[in-house]
Each structure stands twice: as structure tokens, then as C-alpha cells.
Amino acid sequence: MNKVDKPDAFDLGAMRQKASQAATDPDTSNGPTEPVEISALARQIAGQYSDVNYSPSIIIGQLRFLEFFSLFAIALAANFFFALAPYDHLMSSAINGFASAALALVLMQVADCYDVSILRTPMRFMGRVLASWMAAVAMTALVNLLFFTNDAHYRMVLAACFLLGAAYLFIERNLIGFAIRRWARNGVMERRAVIIGGGKPAKDLIRALEQQPENDIRICGIFDDRNAQRSPDMIAGYPKLGTVAELVEFARLAHIDMLIISLPLSAEARIMQLLKMLWVLPVDIRLAAHSNNLRFRPRAYSHVGAVPLLDILDKPIRDWDSVAKRAFDIFFSLLALALLWPVFIGAAIAVKMNSKGPVFFVQKRHGFNNEIINVLKFRSMYTEMSDPTARNAVTKNDPRVTSVGRFIRKTSIDELPQIFNVLRGDLSLVGPRPHAILGQTRDKLYGDVVEGYFARHRVKPGVTGWAQINGWRGEIDTDDKIKFRTAYDLYYIENWSLLFDLKILFLTPIRLLNTENAY
Numbered sequence: 001m002n003k004v005d006k007p008d009a010f011d012l013g014a015m016r017q018k019a020s021q022a023a024t025d026p027d028t029s030n031g032p033t034e035p036v037e038i039s040a041l042a043r044q045i046a047g048q049y050s051d052v053n054y055s056p057s058i059i060i061g062q063l064r065f066l067e068f069f070s071l072f073a074i075a076l077a078a079n080f081f082f083a084l085a086p087y088d089h090l091m092s093s094a095i096n097g098f099a100s101a102a103l104a105l106v107l108m109q110v111a112d113c114y115d116v117s118i119l120r121t122p123m124r125f126m127g128r129v130l131a132s133w134m135a136a137v138a139m140t141a142l143v144n145l146l147f148f149t150n151d152a153h154y155r156m157v158l159a160a161c162f163l164l165g166a167a168y169l170f171i172e173r174n175l176i177g178f179a180i181r182r183w184a185r186n187g188v189m190e191r192r193a194v195i196i197g198g199g200k201p202a203k204d205l206i207r208a209l210e211q212q213p214e215n216d217i218r219i220c221g222i223f224d225d226r227n228a229q230r231s232p233d234m235i236a237g238y239p240k241l242g243t244v245a246e247l248v249e250f251a252r253l254a255h256i257d258m259l260i261i262s263l264p265l266s267a268e269a270r271i272m273q274l275l276k277m278l279w280v281l282p283v284d285i286r287l288a289a290h291s292n293n294l295r296f297r298p299r300a301y302s303h304v305g306a307v308p309l310l311d312i313l314d315k316p317i318r319d320w321d322s323v324a325k326r327a328f329d330i331f332f333s334l335l336a337l338a339l340l341w342p343v344f345i346g347a348a349i350a351v352k353m354n355s356k357g358p359v360f361f362v363q364k365r366h367g368f369n370n371e372i373i374n375v376l377k378f379r380s381m382y383t384e385m386s387d388p389t390a391r392n393a394v395t396k397n398d399p400r401v402t403s404v405g406r407f408i409r410k411t412s413i414d415e416l417p418q419i420f421n422v423l424r425g426d427l428s429l430v431g432p433r434p435h436a437i438l439g440q441t442r443d444k445l446y447g448d449v450v451e452g453y454f455a456r457h458r459v460k461p462g463v464t465g466w467a468q469i470n471g472w473r474g475e476i477d478t479d480d481k482i483k484f485r486t487a488y489d490l491y492y493i494e495n496w497s498l499l500f501d502l503k504i505l506f507l508t509p510i511r512l513l514n515t516e517n518a519y
Contacts, residue, residue: 036249042241045221046253053255054189056216057319060114063176064105070172071101071133071165078161093157096140100161103136116216120184122177129169137162190218192255194247196274197262198224198231198240205262205288206236208307217304220256223247244277251281252370258284260309265289275312280455282369285313316493317459328498329429332505333422340416347378347413354404357383360417365434368460373426375434376417380405412512418463430501431462432489433473441476446486449479456489459496466492469504469511 038046075097079090111128112118118125141158183189195202202222209215221241224231233240241250251259259278263271271287278285286302286309302309317325337344348359360376367373379386385400401409408414421427427434435446447453467473467488476482492500 036245038242038246038249038253041239042221042246042250043253045239045241046250049192049220049254049256051255053192053257054183055257055319056116056189056191058323059180059183059189060116060119061320063119064114067108067169067172068101068105070168071104072097074164074168075100075161078157078164082157082160096144097161099143100136100140100165103139104133104165107132107135116180117213119173120177120180122173126170126173129173130166133165133169134162137165184216190216191257192220193217193258193260194220194251194256195222195238195260195262196224196244196247196278198222198226198235201264201288202262203236205260205307206238209304210236212304212307215304217258220254221250223250244274248277248281251283256281256283257315258286260286260288261312262288279313280452280458282315282458284311284315286310287312315458317496321496324498325428325501326425328501329422332429333419336419343413344416347408347416350404351378351380351402351408355382355402361386364437366437366457366461367426367434368457370454370457372437373421373434375427376421378408378414378417380409380414415463422463426460428460428462429464430492430504431460431465432456432492433465433468433485434461441479441482444479446476446482449482450486452490453482453486455493456486459493464504464508465489466500466504469507471511 076090076093079093079097108114108129111132113125113129113132118128122129137158141155144158145155180189195205202224206219209217209219219238222235222238223242223244223246224240225243231240241247247259250256259281261271261274263274265271265287275285289308289310302311351359357379359379361379361381362374362376364372365375380402381400382402405414418427419429422429438445441449465488467485470488472481472485472488476485492504
């Protein structure tokens with residue numbers, strides 16, 4: 001960004017750097033670690049948004065897959081029904097169909113045929129869709145006629161392919177448009193947003209959003225620390241639900257996608273204070289820029305219609321990344337079950353024969369977005385001495401641990417049943433380890449030791465993680481141990497990739513040979 005783009009009073013790059021610094025500094029202040037009681041109205045509204053909604057990018061991606069495979073299937077069907085010897089030309093028809101479908105998707109993408117606004121009103125833009133399909137079939141036909149075949153009968157197959165594909169796209173696009181309009185009304189496909197800051201700036205932002213025909217934002221409420229005299233309880237028809245501290249708890253109860261800070265850019269100190277409190281949440285954080293005269297480079301913005309928003313922080317592992325990570329989890333979990341089932345059976349028999357009680361032990365732990373999940377383990381303690389809350393951490397030569405328990409804890413075999421948690425969706429294979437809800441070091445809860453602790457919960461917790469393979473596992477008996485674990489977890493979140501997950505997964509059995517801190 002050059003000096004003409006911004007004055008010295010506001011540095012977007014510096015703000016982003018300061019905000020993201022919290023992701024690698026566990027000592028960064030981020031507000032209260034204990035849940036704050038929210039009002040009855042805020043709790044009621046949070047309940048209305050407790051169900052997960054569908055991201056527009058996910059639905060558009062699914063539409064691309066649907067159209068590609070449908071057009072490919074139509075090309076094969078045209079060959080089967082209109083070719084004189086369909087089986088003789090099956091391979092060439094498959095190649096041509098694949099090429100036509102792929103080209104059609106590329107051309108429709110270039111023509112913006114996958115924008116939500118165009119999908120919502122398909123008849124206005126049907127010409128773009130059909131022209132893209134016609135160009136794709138024409139290019140495929142030209143290559144074939146120039147280099148492969150000049151059979152007149154083949155031209156009839158291509159004509160049938162185009163007509164059938166055009167009819168399909170016409171019908172399918174109209175059905176999709178109807179569905180998108182319905183999903184938008186019912187709240188299935190929307191981005192749920194909370195506005196931070198009241199008064200006239202919030203009112204102007206709401207009015208600007210409401211005037212956008214392509215608006216997919218549903219405003220769930222307003223949060224502001226100022227009193228009713230400076231910030232009214234009702235702004236543009238939306239209620240003020242509480243303070244910013246209460247917003248942290250509200251966002252953990254409701255599935256919120258975005259926080260929009262409606263403050264002037266000149267209030268940089270206040271904006272930074274808000275970011276330090278809110279970065280622990282798994283949401284996009286945007287700064288309203290519609291009323292500011294400053295203009296940054298286009299890539300600094302996202303837009304709702306014509307309303308510009310400055311992108312400050314993004315939700316980690318979002319949209320198709322989350323789909324890819326889920327597929328990764330399911331594939332390697334099933335592979336692990338196929339390879340390790342003898343270990344499961346042997347461990348279960350050993351636990352049952354070693355002491356009275358159930359084979360499995362269920363413990364409540366913090367999951368994604370600070371939700372409480374039930375984590376499954378092989379029981380390693382005597383039943384009557386078990387500590388479901390994990391208030392008292394296991395120590396060296398702990399009398400509560402059985403002889404089999406010591407072995408399965410040192411080798412981490414006791415954690416293997418968490419693969420079922422992965423398949424159920426509570427855990428990921430790789431991520432920050434889920435800690436017990438009352439986990440503590442000495443007499444202090446982890447959240448009281450590390451102020452950025454709950455930012456670990458911006459992603460789904462894992463069976464193994466970056467901290468574990470770097471030696472931070474086992475007993476947490478000092479403040480430094482939980483600080484370093486948190487620092488490694490936050491590094492993982494900020495630098496996530498599937499290759500990073502794969503590296504951690506394959507290093508796990510090697511690094512677990514070091515059992516120094518596992519009791």
C-alpha cells in the first residue's frame with residue numbers, strides 16, 4: 001500500500017499485524033475467560049441461531065460439482081442414444097464429454113454465472129449460461145472435426161449433447177434460483193452478523209446493507225459498551241443485546257459468521273481493544289468502511305453488494321478447507337480402525353481383566369467454539385478413583401492409575417477410542433488437544449493462566465496436535481507448560497494446511513516414543 005492510499009492516522013497493515021499478533025502471543029489480553037451472563041433477550045435470540053447455516057461458497061461449490069457431472073453424464077447419454085455404435089465410441093465420447101463439461105464450468109466462472117445474485121435471478125442471466133455451454137461444445141467439436149473425425153453422424157451426437165445440456169441448464173438453474181430465494185428467506189443460506197458499536201454509524205450501516213439487493217447478511221443484534229443515552233437500545237429496528245464482553249458468550253451460543261465493527265477509523269485504539277477481546281472467536285471480523293473517505297487497495301475489502309467492509313481477521317479453516325479437513329479425518333480414521341483393530345481389542349480385554357469397571361471412560365472437555373463435548377478413552381484408573389472433571393491431574397506413580405493404565409497412558413493407547421469422536425464429528429484427527437473443562441495447573445484454571453487460552457477453540461480439537469509432537473504432552477504442573485502448549489496450538493491454527501496435518505499425523509507415532517512426561 002503506497003503513501004497516497006492512506007494517511008498516517010490509520011495503518012491497515014499495522015492494525016492487521018497487531019490483531020494477528022494475538023494469535024502467536026498467548027499473553028495477549030482478550031477479555032474475560034469466565035463466561036459472562038447475558039440477558040434473557042440475548043439468550044433467546046442466540047437460541048434462534050443455534051442451528052448451523054450453509055455458507056454460500058459451499059452451496060456454489062456443490063452446484064459446480066452438480067453441473068459438471070450432469071453435463072458429463074448428458075454427453076455420455078447423447079452418445080449412447082444417438083451414436084450408431086455407442087460402445088465403439090465410448091472412450092472418445094467420455095473424453096469429449098469431460099472436456100465440454102470442464103470448459104463450460106470455466107466459461108461460466110469467467111462470465112460470473114456462479115455469483116449468488118445471478119443464481120438468485122436466473123432468467124435475467126440465462127443467456128450467459130447458455131452461451132458458455134454453447135462455446136464449450138463448439139470448441140470441443142472444432143478440435144474433433146479438425147484433428148479426429150469428420151463423421152456427419154458425430155455432428156448429430158454433438159447437436160443432441162448441446163440441446164440436452166441446454167435444456168438441463170435451463171431447468172436446473174431455475175430450480176436453483178427458486179431454492180436460493182427460499183433458503184435466503186428461511187435463513188438456510190445466509191451470513192449471520194453482529195454489529196459492534198451503536199448510534200448513527202450503526203444505523204447508517206444497517207440502512208446501507210438493507211438497500212443492497214444482493215444482501216446475504218442477517219443482522220442478529222447490536223452490542224455496545226455505551227449506555228442508553230449515548231447508544232439507544234433500539235437502532236434501525238434491531239435491539240442492543242448487551243456489552244462487548246457479553247458478545248463473546250453470545251457468539252459461543254449462536255452460530256455467528258461475522259462481527260462488523262461500526263466505528264470510525266480514527267478510533268484505532270478502541271478498535272484494537274475490541275480485537276483483543278474478540279479474536280478468540282471463530283468468526284470473520286470486519287470493519288465498516290462505507291462512511292469513510294479513505295480508500296485502500298481492492299484486496300483489502302470484501303463487499304456486501306456495494307457496501308465495502310475492511311477485512312481485519314478471517315475465520316480459520318473455513319468453507320471448502322473445512323470440507324477437505326473433514327474428508328481427511330474420515331479417511332484416515334477409517335484407515336486407522338482397519339489397521340489398529342487388534343490393538344483396540346487387546347486394550348479392551350486388558351482393561352477389563354485388570355480391574356473392575358467399564359472398558360471406556362467418558363470425560364467432558366472443551367470442543368470447538370468452547371462447546372462441551374464427551375471424549376471417549378480407555379479407562380486407565382480404578383473406577384472408584386476416577387476423576388471425570390480432571391481437576392486433579394495425573395502425576396508420576398499416581399495410585400489412582402492401574403498397572404494396565406500406566407502402560408496405555410505412556411503409549412497413548414488410552415486415546416485411541418477418540419477416533420470414534422472423530423467419526424462422530426466432535427474431534428478432528430489433528431488440532432489443539434481438548435482439555436478437561438476444569439483442567440488446571442496448581443490452583444488456577446488454564447484460562448486464568450493464559451489470557452488467550454480460549455482462542456485454541458477457534459478450530460475443532462484433535463486427537464494429536466502440533467504441541468504434542470513437540471514434547472508438550474502429559475502433566476501440566478507449571479504455568480509455562482500451558483503457556484507453551486497454547487502458543488504451539490495457536491501457531492497451528494494460524495498456519496493450518498492439509499500438508500501440515502499430514503506431517504503431524506505421520507510424526508505422531510514417532511514422537512510418542514518419548515514418554516518422559518506421560519504418566
